[in-house]
Amino acid sequence: MATKNLALSQLSGEKTYTEIVFKQVWGKVEAYQSAHPQQKIFLMAFGDTTQPLPPTVVRALVDAANRLGDREAYTGYEDVTGNPELRQAICTNYYQKKLSIELEPSEVFISDGAQSALVNIQELFDLDNRVAVQNPTYPSFVEGTLLAGRPLINLPCHENNNFVPKLPSEKVDLIYLCFPNNPTGVVATRKQLQAFVDYARSHQAVIIFDAVYSEFITLPNIPRSIYEVEGAKECAIEIGSFSKMANFTGLRVGWCIIPDALTIKGTVPGELNHLWGIRHSIKFWGTANVAQHGAIAVLSELGQSECQKVVSYYLQNAGLLREGLEATGLKCFGGINSPFVWVKAPQGLSSWQFFDKMLQFSGIVGVPGCVFGSSGEGFLRLSALGQREDINIAIENLRCIPLKYEK
Incomplete structure (x- = not known):
């Protein structure tokens, strides 16, 4: 009699990273967009690239x-x-x-x-x-x-x-x-x-x-x-x-x-x-x-030269994003040697509470830090692998984020 792989079965039910991102994170985004159709959303949750392949x-x-x-x-x-x-x-x-x-x-x-x-x-x-x-x-x-x-x-x-x-x-x-x-x-x-x-x-x-x-x-x-x-x-x-x-x-x-x-x-x-x-x-x-x-x-x-321009583009995105976040008083890590910016939630907010506030006040969508492990609780990961124009608009929206949230 065939039986299922229990180890695989135990990873079902929104327990994997992919399931969480595409169901929980994306589910919240879809619900918010439905209620606020005029709000521009800035997807910084995914580690996917956005620039074209180098010509070479x-x-x-x-x-x-x-x-x-x-x-x-x-x-x-x-x-x-x-x-x-x-x-x-x-x-x-x-x-x-x-x-x-x-x-x-x-x-x-x-x-x-x-x-x-x-x-x-x-x-x-x-x-x-x-x-x-x-x-x-x-x-x-x-x-x-x-x-x-x-x-x-x-x-x-x-x-x-x-x-x-x-x-x-x-x-x-x-x-x-x-x-x-x-x-x-x-x-x-x-x-x-x-x-x-x-x-x-x-x-x-x-x-x-x-x-x-x-x-x-x-x-x-x-x-x-x-x-x-x-x-x-x-x-x-x-x-x-x-x-x-x-x-x-x-x-x-x-x-x-x-x-x-x-x-x-x-x-x-x-x-x-x-x-x-x-x-x-x-x-x-x-x-x-x-x-x-x-x-x-x-x-x-030539290919390495062209690819370095790609890397520099994303790093500039990350630097701008981190600078914009820190201008609001938020504490950040990364964004210097990496396209990811790791943002500490203010006022003791949980990762998911911080996710909700960022979405509500700026339209920015990240991944709650707790998804990456218990030591990530209280943080949010943002990806700067997007388009520069979106990064710039998102930074302007960051000015709308109140640092003292009501719990």
């Missing part, structure tokens, strides 16, 4: 599509682990030239964006492995762990430690770290990341490092990759994406780095890389070849 990328996509329409030039399946040219470009044009990090193409696996790799990477490890996550954190880290049935440990991140967690106080085997952080927008220093690397090496734990927003780092001496930290290749997996830096949210191309030097109990160098290759070929048959050619163009010299 568009040309590469068109050329790749045209080749598929030519019998002589047509190609079918790519290498399951990813287009060899793209894997080489990630090693050379991104890690080596920009970050002075040496990697081999065989250590790079191409994925359909970052999320699938971030969640599915747990399949490399035994089911009894204990997983530590930042709190607040990107919800898929938590949901993926619960879906797999692994023990979950929270690493609280509070304002008094700038939302960077302390080292685990109990035994953990896998540690999710995300910097620049989603949702708080903060970064970790080299010293802070070194402490986690040292912990992982001494406990034979593995860091799963979400570097999706690394291109948004503007401060000097802040690592963009965990591999800038001494010893990290021995204990860390890094996952990146073209989604935000190149507006690839619809094209879905990312990468996963599993260094040959990474070992855990009972393994030899290169074994985890080999095992992920096996898993990759069983459950994933490669990213769309046209999209991968677009990613290759991103990593060209």
Whole structure:
């Protein structure tokens, strides 16, 4: 007799991030719009990009599509682990030239964006492995762990430690770290990341490092990759994406780095890389070849220049938004090395109460901080990945927000 997956069933009923955002958040927005049809709404809840693809990328996509329409030039399946040219470009044009990090193409696996790799990477490890996550954190880290049935440990991140967690106080085997952080927008220093690397090496734990927003780092001496930290290749997996830096949210191309030097109990160098290759070929048959050619163009010299303009546009949005919020007296984090602004609710309001007030007085829609974990209570996450004109109008509306709300 077939029975249902209880772990999956327990995540139903508006318990996942997607369900909450699209039902609870969007439900409130629809109800408000229905009652106030003249009110302009500014959607800053989603981490979706809004700018067009860079011209170099568009040309590469068109050329790749045209080749598929030519019998002589047509190609079918790519290498399951990813287009060899793209894997080489990630090693050379991104890690080596920009970050002075040496990697081999065989250590790079191409994925359909970052999320699938971030969640599915747990399949490399035994089911009894204990997983530590930042709190607040990107919800898929938590949901993926619960879906797999692994023990979950929270690493609280509070304002008094700038939302960077302390080292685990109990035994953990896998540690999710995300910097620049989603949702708080903060970064970790080299010293802070070194402490986690040292912990992982001494406990034979593995860091799963979400570097999706690394291109948004503007401060000097802040690592963009965990591999800038001494010893990290021995204990860390890094996952990146073209989604935000190149507006690839619809094209879905990312990468996963599993260094040959990474070992855990009972393994030899290169074994985890080999095992992920096996898993990759069983459950994933490669990213769309046209999209991968677009990613290759991103990593060209001209493509990187064009993508930097995209990143700068979003960072300027974030700076304007944060400045406008702070002008009203609100306390903000992020928005400097990240397109997210993490806003503290005034007068002790809960996250949902703050959400309601922002919607009511300014038309701005964010995501309540409590959705990202219990330590996010009392905050609101706003995304600056929208259009500049909307950001400017929203800032004007912020002047209508009273700081002393009636509870």
